[in-house]
Amino acid sequence: MVESNCKNDLLSMTKGRLKEVMKDMGCLPYRGEQIFSFLHRNRVKNINEMSSLPRDLRERLSKEFDIPKALVIDALHSEDGSSKYLTAFSDGQAVETVVMDYRFGTSVCISTQAGCRMGCSFCASSKGGLNRNLTPGEMLSQIYLASEMRGRKISNVVLMGTGEPLDNFCNVLSFYDIITDKSGYGLSNRGVTISTCGLADKIRMLADEKRGITLSVSLHAVTDEKRRAIMPVAKKYPLEELVDSCIYYYKTTSRRVTLEYAVIPGFNDDLEDAAGLLSISKRISAHINLIPVNSVEKGIPNTDRKNAERFCDELNLRGANVTLRRTLGADIMASCGQLRNTVITSGGKKE
Ligand code: SF4
Incomplete structure (x- = not known):
């Protein structure tokens, strides 16, 4: 690498x-x-x-010493007000950063690696594998650029862009320590969310660090067989191991875990799936966040909003703590890695 x-x-x-x-x-x-x-x-x-x-x-x-420079080389703005920036670093590696405005403030979704080696089948960022880890400074630059672009302080940061944050563990922790330091940018401790595809051993390590970071786990299926079909990481970390690590995280940090669940029509959205999802969420005391899919892969259909609402209602009826994410930026290739890929596949030129 x-x-x-x-x-x-x-x-x-x-x-x-x-x-x-x-x-x-x-x-x-x-x-x-x-x-x-x-x-x-x-x-x-x-x-x-x-x-x-x-x-x-x-x-x-x-x-x-040096202060690394990050440069915005492309920007897409959605009708709903969200923006996606393609940011390049000094060696030419480029990553995506998404900025979204909510009632409670401005949220930024940053990348933690240039590329990703996790290979999730629904994700554009896995195409081409991992080029390199981002440094803490390169993660911070994405936030500072977003802050500059919006002309206001960022209130929430989600590590959910390109890359698996826990695969870049030490740099991500340093990033967290810097961004939450009160004599610096001073982001609230509770304002950082790490999203992982499920590296169970690293979830335990993160719990032991006792930083109180909000943890979000991409579940996407409730059996090992189905998870393995779309997420190669599930071959290394079976569901039971993942669930145990989430229980450990909650017990150690008192921070409730969120389960991310992309609703894939005909794959993981029937009554049996709802029952399995409810059972796992209860064991972890987790909140469920349903995500409409904006697919990049042949064979993975886009989520029909009505279907996702039906699935959400089913979970609600059974007593789950669940929300259906509103789709921001669908008109600007909101799924992670799509803008970056247009540059990679055109040899560095955006048309
Ligand atoms: S979903 Fe996340 S972990 Fe999976 S390939 Fe994409 S960036 Fe990597």
Whole structure:
């Protein structure tokens, strides 16, 4: 796998790490706090803009460190107000970021990897596999760009774009520590949701970190056989192991898990599926989020809204805690990875 070519990336460093760096450079640790604040509160794009640092320190920093630049290379705006941005980093890797406005604030869905190796059959991001992990700074840049584009502070961040966040575990944790640091951007601890396709061992690891991150698990089917048919990850982590890890997450963090369930007509939307989904959700004390499919694969039909509503009603009647996601951005290729793929398949040129 290729690594990011941005070495000594200041944006990816937690406040604690920046203090250590300052100490190593013979400076007092509070300089690290100043740099952190410049980067994540004032969001300077250049070391020279850190005006309260002595000039010689800025010069030394500029020689050894960098602030990675992210560039929006394409943007699509939906009639419903949501936007999708294609953001490129210095090595040319591009990822998608989606911005959505709700009554309670603005939410951003960010990517955590360039590509993905999980291979879910309904997802455009799995085409071409994984190119590389994103650094914490590259995840943060997507939020800062979105904040700039909207001209307001972002209130919620969902790690649900391209990539499997728990497959990039350490970088995702550093990202979380930086974005929620009160002397930086100061996003609320409860404002970050990680969405995983079900890496049971990493769910347990995340629970043990006790960060209180909101966890969302892509279930999409209630038997091993059906899950394996659309999600190769299910071959490694059988349903029982996944369910156990979710129970562990809830018990350890007191954070209720959300089960994401893409309603695929004729595949996972009959009464038996509803009963299985209800039973799993009760065991985990989970909320169910039904998702209408915006398919990229031949053989996986798009969800009929009425069918999904019927499935949702069925679950409601049986006492499930369930909602049906409203489809935002259907006119701008809302399913993750579709915009990125138009660029990859056209050799980097968007028509
Ligand atoms: S749905 Fe998520 S985990 Fe699955 S291939 Fe797409 S990006 Fe990867």
